Amino acid sequence: xxxxTSMYVAQGIHGIAYGMILFLIASGLTIIFGMMGILNLAHAxxxxxxxxxxxxxxxxxxxxxxxxxxAPVFTAFFGIFVERVFLRRIHAFGHLGELILxxxxxxxxxxxxxxxxxxxSLPVKVPTILTGMVSVGGLDYPIYRLFxxxxxxxxLVFMLLLLYKTRLGxxxxxxxxxxDMVNALGINIPVIYMIxxxxxxxxxxxxxVAIAPILTVFPGLADQVGMDAFIVVVTGGFGxxxxxFIVSIIFGLLSSYGVQFLSQLAPVLMVGFMxxxxxxxxxxxxxxxx
Amino acid sequence: MKNTAIKIVLWTVLFVIMVFFPKLFxxxxxxxxxxxxxxxxxxVSLNVLLGYTGxxxxxxxxxxxxxxxxxxxxxxxxxxxxxxxxxxxGVLATFLLALVLCPLVTRVTGTAFAxxxxxxxxxxxxxxxxxxxxxxxxxxxxxxxIPDLVIxxxxxxxxxxxxxxxxxxxxxxxxxxxxxxxFFTKTPFGQIQVAIRDNAKRADYLxxxxxxxxxxxxxxxxxxxxxxxSVYGMFHNLVSxxxxxxxxxxxxxxxxAMIGGVGSFFGPIWGTAIFQILEEVVFRFTxxxxxxxxxxxxxxxxxAPQGLAGFIKMLKMRYFSTPAVSAKKEKTS
Numbered sequence: 001x002x003x004x005t006s007m008y009v010a011q012g013i014h015g016i017a018y019g020m021i022l023f024l025i026a027s028g029l030t031i032i033f034g035m036m037g038i039l040n041l042a043h044a045x046x047x048x049x050x051x052x053x054x055x056x057x058x059x060x061x062x063x064x065x066x067x068x069x070x071a072p073v074f075t076a077f078f079g080i081f082v083e084r085v086f087l088r089r090i091h092a093f094g095h096l097g098e099l100i101l102x103x104x105x106x107x108x109x110x111x112x113x114x115x116x117x118x119x120x121s122l123p124v125k126v127p128t129i130l131t132g133m134v135s136v137g138g139l140d141y142p143i144y145r146l147f148x149x150x151x152x153x154x155x156l157v158f159m160l161l162l163l164y165k166t167r168l169g170x171x172x173x174x175x176x177x178x179x180d181m182v183n184a185l186g187i188n189i190p191v192i193y194m195i196x197x198x199x200x201x202x203x204x205x206x207x208x209v210a211i212a213p214i215l216t217v218f219p220g221l222a223d224q225v226g227m228d229a230f231i232v233v234v235t236g237g238f239g240x241x242x243x244x245f246i247v248s249i250i251f252g253l254l255s256s257y258g259v260q261f262l263s264q265l266a267p268v269l270m271v272g273f274m275x276x277x278x279x280x281x282x283x284x285x286x287x288x289x290x
Numbered sequence: 291m292k293n294t295a296i297k298i299v300l301w302t303v304l305f306v307i308m309v310f311f312p313k314l315f316x317x318x319x320x321x322x323x324x325x326x327x328x329x330x331x332x333x334v335s336l337n338v339l340l341g342y343t344g345x346x347x348x349x350x351x352x353x354x355x356x357x358x359x360x361x362x363x364x365x366x367x368x369x370x371x372x373x374x375x376x377x378x379x380g381v382l383a384t385f386l387l388a389l390v391l392c393p394l395v396t397r398v399t400g401t402a403f404a405x406x407x408x409x410x411x412x413x414x415x416x417x418x419x420x421x422x423x424x425x426x427x428x429x430x431x432x433x434x435x436i437p438d439l440v441i442x443x444x445x446x447x448x449x450x451x452x453x454x455x456x457x458x459x460x461x462x463x464x465x466x467x468x469x470x471x472x473f474f475t476k477t478p479f480g481q482i483q484v485a486i487r488d489n490a491k492r493a494d495y496l497x498x499x500x501x502x503x504x505x506x507x508x509x510x511x512x513x514x515x516x517x518x519x520s521v522y523g524m525f526h527n528l529v530s531x532x533x534x535x536x537x538x539x540x541x542x543x544x545x546x547a548m549i550g551g552v553g554s555f556f557g558p559i560w561g562t563a564i565f566q567i568l569e570e571v572v573f574r575f576t577x578x579x580x581x582x583x584x585x586x587x588x589x590x591x592x593x594a595p596q597g598l599a600g601f602i603k604m605l606k607m608r609y610f611s612t613p614a615v616s617a618k619k620e621k622t623s
Contacts, residue, residue: 090591105584108585111579223537233405234406274409
């Protein structure tokens with residue numbers, strides 16, 4: 001295999017891995033939006049917080065697996081706390097209030113992170129089993145990226161099973177299409193909201209842990225990756241899981257090949273793509289007319 | 291009659307204070323006041339969009355920044371350009387930008403509008419950082435010449451090294467902008483915007499052209515943000531990506547509008563004043579900018595969702611109205 005091809009393949013793997021992480025974040029965002037009508041601007045901050053939790057847990061227990069297990073759960077509990085204490089009270093005031101509130105929460109989390117962990121980049125070590133390369137068919141793949149892709153796939157299957165094979169999933173899907181009716185049928189919507197918000201932040205947490213060893217953990221993480229995730233959700237269509245998945249993969253590939261060929265203008269590619277999509281479909285690729 | 295008399299007296303007092311401000315308070319507070327005036331106009335321009343048309347932009351900094359960059363580039367590269375044409379070039383740049391964007395952005399509302407602007411704002415921020423040969427990258431454009439303001443046949447005012455003169459220039463430019471926006475919202479056209487905000491479908495059925503009206507107000511809002519950005523750039527003699535195009539620059543006017551009261555014309559001005567005073571006081575003790583702004587946002591949304599304007603209205607209703615009226619209002623609300 002000549003080096004050019006293997007470089008293309010390696011970039012492709014990087015792109016898909018990044019796309020998968022984007023999808024983990026975007027899926028949480030889009031589920032919360034579809035269900036509750038809230039665009040959670042603090043989502044990226046939760047994602048970053050999970051990275052820090054992972055760093056802390058790994059530092060204490062010495063095991064990345066504990067971080068992978070515990071950090072998303074801590075993040076989810078924090079998300080549920082935010083939903084119960086803040087978001088629920090202002091739901092009646094409409095979208096503007098929610099946007100501003102989540103913006104405020106994102107700022108406070110950022111300040112909190114800077115106070116507790118400082119502003120420098122913190123490395124997260126992965127176990128030796130996930131480092132190095134694996135050789136398949138004459139091509140070398142970085143194991144950790146493959147692990148991220150596998151992890152995202154597992155989470156995706158788990159999500160689909162939860163959403164389409166359980167009673168809870170049925171209720172959530174019903175509530176997405178008509179919240180008031182589901183409420184009138186005697187289902188406790190606030191509790192469902194809490195669960196959905198918890199699952200959404202858990203997904204952001206998994207993404208935060210997955211990206212921690214690649215990019216290290218630093219306060220700018222939320223801006224850097226979070227912005228991409230927001231663009232994914234806007235382009236894919238609010239509330240659409242399939243749209244989020246497809247656009248995540250496209251963006252992952254765009255950013256990894258973009259960095260290679262047009263390193264200066266890689267971020268411009270994504271925004272350009274979004275502008276083109278929105279010019280023809282204002283509600284995103286898979287969005288429904290309001 | 292009594293009310294108009296009081297109003298005239300108040301405006302005269304305000305005018306006199308404004309004219310003698312540099313003499314009364316010294317140079318430090320004069321500069322602080324220019325910053326306040328810039329951000330007040332900027333916040334009002336955002337509120338024209340947010341409060342009157344219901345469109346929340348998370349990327350208003352792009353107009354602010356493009357106005358600044360346009361003026362700075364004109365002053366740097368065009369030899370012998372006068373002051374006001376340079377401001378005009380900055381404003382023209384924002385006008386063109388808004389004109390190009392409006393066919394796209396007037397098709398979306400609500401959250402999609404906000405996010406689209408966040409993305410465009412980031413796009414300009416990244417471009418300003420990356421196109422080093424034009425924008426100077428992280429350093430921005432600094433130390434560009436600021437020509438004297440020449441009124442042909444009347445006088446010439448030196449701007450460089452004369453903060454008082456710059457104060458009067460900023461005051462006049464920003465005052466005119468503010469007055470124009472106030473006038474604009476009072477026209478029948480401005481009132482249609484409120485109708486569109488409250489019920490776009492009904493406004494459409496009544497025969498008003500909804501996307502076109504939105505486009506006009508979008509351009510107007512962009513232009514005045516550009517004026518503010520242009521004055522801001524000249525005031526600091528520096529236009530940088532972080533100072534003029536960053537995300538925080540987009541959030542500041544939203545915070546000001548929220549504190550002061552969205553939808554009230556003078557609300558954002560009060561909000562900017564409160565925010566500036568808070569900044570002056572709080573940041574002498576701590577540099578945790580995010581913590582303070584975040585906490586303010588949360589507190590305002592939780593406890594005063596209508597901002598200061600709504601809070602005052604509530605107090606008025608509770609304590610200064612006749613019992614019958616307040617009882618009636620409580621019943622209907």
